[in-house]
Amino acid sequence: MYNHTVARLTYKGLLGRRRALLLCALPLLLLVVAVAVRGLTGADDEVAKGLLGSFAMATMVPLIGVVAGTGAIGPEIDDGSVVYLLAKPLKRSSIIVTKLLVAIGVTVAFSAIPTLLAGYILNGNSQQIAVAYAVGAAVASVAYSALFLLLGTISRHAVVIGLVYALIWEALVGSIVPGARDLSVQQWALSLAQKVGDSGAGITSEVGVPTGVTLLLVVTLGGTWYAVRKLRTLKLAGEE
């Protein structure tokens, strides 16, 4: 199910040139802000929770998920070079699974690890806040990668649709319509973070752990399955 050459090419596509700059810039920004905030206010659990929750979890993780998830397959479909890959005697499922693993690896490396570091910088992991958010970010990375990889195979506007979901649905609609929060990868991942963090940490999630885990699994597995299906019947269209 894992093909080394496909993985190498995907890594090169994802981390080549400017894309890597963007992927590095966001975690760096988080770390710089974490250092600045620590210097400004000292260690404070509420501040750490605010920064990790509203910037790292709500903005950084989805954005890196969008870039890595759609970037793993989108550009190849866009410029048509995916036909060379599809023409090789490789199972479509192993192409998708390999690309998904690479996307997950990149998203975790660029979002969960910086989140952990920022948590340690902000309050030295008091009440397990850093670890809790890092676990949340890692779990969310898996689901986001699967979701956005699927989007990359469905639409040419994958990045825009992904951003609409990440920024408008989760941030804007979620803050106005409480029901929308149940249907968000971020909240499902936070349910795990809530479990990991100490009870005094006060990380809250809209859904319980069983629901969260089930929905995450459904999205990840369902997304992967449908992406494989989509790649089997891929139509290469020209630029509209």
Next chain:
Amino acid sequence: MSPEPHPTTSMSKTAPPAPPGQRGEDVIHNIGYRNYDGPRLGRGYARTSLFDQSLRGAYGLGRSAKSKVLPMILFAVMCVPAAIVVAVAIFTEAKQMPVDYNSYVLRMQPVIGIYIAAMAPQAVSLDLRFRVVPLYFSRPIERSDYVGAKYAALSAAIFIFTAASVVILYVGALLAKLDFGDQTKGFALGLACCAIFSLLHAGIGLAVAAATPRRGFGVAAIIAVLTIPYMLVGTVQGIAFSQDNTKIIGWLGLGSPGTLVDGLQSKFLDGQSDFPSGQALTSMQASLYVLLIVVLIAGTYGLLLRRYRKAGL
């Protein structure tokens, strides 16, 4: 497309154009096409056409139905809440509008950000990707015409995008029989706020988009430059406020284009800023805000001009 020189250019240097069908002396290859010697519309016409097409393209007009979907949906998302606000105001016979013009536009920034991120690469990246920029520059337009037309078109598109909801709010306010003078003043200032917002954001969006021929990547990069700093500044301002460090909030606002416009409109355009303390800027901060906005607009324009010294990447 072919690298051969055009017959007219090489002939006009030495001899008068040869009659059709005859070979000019210094022409490598002449298959006898007649030259066009009618009136030419010239540089100004090319410039306005480029502006026109880019502006229409930003809303998908004149393009396939598929590319109309996204801008129109975003446009609706931008306008419908304004219509709801108006309906509520009329229904409850409110004495004033629940939101004022400037803050409505600034609160919708995530939507505007996505619109810019989707449309700025559309305006410039596709030209780069399909290598048609050299074709533009083989016409009578100059580099500054191309950059100016694209900049003006995207600014106009963003202005229409933001000003439409302001117009809806204004019409609604008049229908609700609110004070005409008050509302007209607020409306004019709201339009001014939209204009500054559009100029600033169009410049930043284009400067980022012109650096990449890949649309998907350009979209993510513009969001990373426009929306992420805006949210980050908001978060850090919130932290500073909860720590009672209110002096620093105004300075933090310098960190993102959205908060720059927010601070500016709260100081000069009679608005209420979205900053956590709602405090006004000091005059020194305000002058820095203005300076930074002017530098950003001029800087991104200059960057674009520099970028197009070379047609490729």
